[in-house]
Amino acid sequence: MTLATHAGKRPVERRGVFSKKLSGIIEPYLYVSPALVLILAVMLMPLVLGLSYAFRDIRILNPFSGGFVGTAHFETLMSDQAFLGALINTAWWTFGSLFFQFGLGLILALLLNRDFVGRRLIQALVFLPWAVPTFLSGLNWAWMFNPVVGPLPHWLTSLGLMAEPFNILSDPDLAMWGPIIANIWFGIPFFAITMLAALQSIPKELYEAASIDGATTRQQFISITLPFLAPTIAITLMLRTIWIANFADLIVVMTKGGPADSTQIVASYIFTQAFRRLDFGYASAIAAVLLVLLLAYALAVIGLRRAMTHADN
């Protein structure tokens, strides 16, 4: 009797267990779903949409555009001299800015890591460029290079570096240095902040031990400071490379990519294609190429870092 009733109930019980198990599996996903939906909406959707534009003919002013064109944009791109020029300019812009931003930022961090009167005030002041909106910095620097309103050309002339005051932003050979200098000024605080934070995490006893071991200041820098900074240096250099390569604000404000495309970088070229020529399809194709290039760069750096840390262990 009892056996029979038990046997009769079993399937019902089993179903209960199964649905309980199923809800147990689904439950955590339900909890994270709002975040997932948000991520999909604000990150994945625009990415997919943007990539799809690269294969379509989208020109804002042409009501008949919108058709699928396959890889036509990419084929045009291969022979687009302006794009190749922009690629070279991007490399120049990125590494020219990065080299000085990092070098000067590190020196500044080392100086700020010493004890001196008014250190806190100076530290606060040094980080000011970071707080200025980029288009304002761009406008200011453009004016500073302008001999009519700015002092820089006159100073350079007095120093004998310039024959007569002129605007370097209008000289195709020199124009790139304008935005690069503005970018260096703008980017030093980032490296100074991060390097200073890393420097302050180095235990003082290590320097004391090294000084007793017989290391000079230079040897201490090489065998203690640099190894301690290395992980921070690697990650900040990688991040900054990507940011600067994508960072067209200063160029758009100061030179608009000119004169004669001499300061056109890929990011500003995309801007020009999309918002001046209003060719969103072609601009998206360039953006896709830039995305692939930067992804490849990031993977290379991460791979290098992993190889280095493996060698470490």
Next chain:
Amino acid sequence: MASIEIANARKSYGAVDVLHGINLNISDGEFIVLVGPSGCGKSTLLRMIAGLEDITSGDISIAGDVINDLQPKDRDIAMVFQSYALYPHMSVAENMSYALKLRKTAKDKIADAIGNVADILGLSALLERRPKALSGGQRQRVAMGRAIVRKPQAFLFDEPLSNLDARLREQMRTEIRKLHHRLGATSVYVTHDQIEAMTMADRIVAMHDGIIQQVGSPVEIYDRPANIFVASFIGSPAMNFLEGAYETTADNGDQGAGIRLSDGSLVPVLPAQGASTNQPVTLGARPEHITIVQDAANGLPARVDLIEPMGLSTLVHATLAGKPIKIFTMDRPDYAVDSFIHVAFDMEKVHVFDSSSELRLPPLTEPHTGHSD
């Protein structure tokens, strides 16, 4: 190896004086322990010897040469830090060879030296490891190895065992001591742990408030502390102090003395040098110099507060003349809390301190030694 002389060394940070004229001679091969509470200036003194702190005034000499203005690297000393200060990105072998490499020592000589020291310290299997892959005790050993490998004039230790657990600390204490026997190196060891001081030192330098309170062998410091500070700092459980007034007694022509406690009871003591009747004095008695007596006539009444079994012995906390005292006994007493016992002081062993100067007034019978330094 070399001797170290410290002559009238002072240290001030602005208006704050940290060390007030330190005089100390450390002989060749001696193991000196600087002991005192935090902030007594012992670490500052060690760092001045190392060259990590400026000397405000006075002289420090190593092997007869004044080294005040020499860089740390030119003083030929090695230091073991409390945090070990191992270079985290270098292997054990690299950590130990760093100083030799900087001196451009030949590679085969470096390898020999490292192999040797690694053998002594039992680090041979760990040479390729990074510090983060080592235990606390192993790191401590690497820090020692880094010091030994250079064969310096003197070793400086800055609380090297404070980051270890109790058992390991005990073990390393012995090892450092053995190592010192083996190498015979002049060593200056800073600690706040009086047990380390007692067990390791040839001579202890007890410091307080930037002044040397007493210099002497562990037994000397323990048995004849110069003042109340040294008496209270050295020894665990700590010495008991009871305030009272000095009295001379004449008994059958024998010159006697005692201390009248606040409750009127008299504790007999040996007549003390320079003590006069009714002078306020402090009686100092180590827990092991107080005995519990069965005969009420021979002891003073004390109320039991707490019984603390310590395995080897038992510590009885009691109240005598309104003051808490501790009594050390090898028995296993089972007194009830708040019951009364009777205690007697070992007249030969207790100390009399002048309450105002806090200096010890030695018994008339004790040969006058003065400062051994």
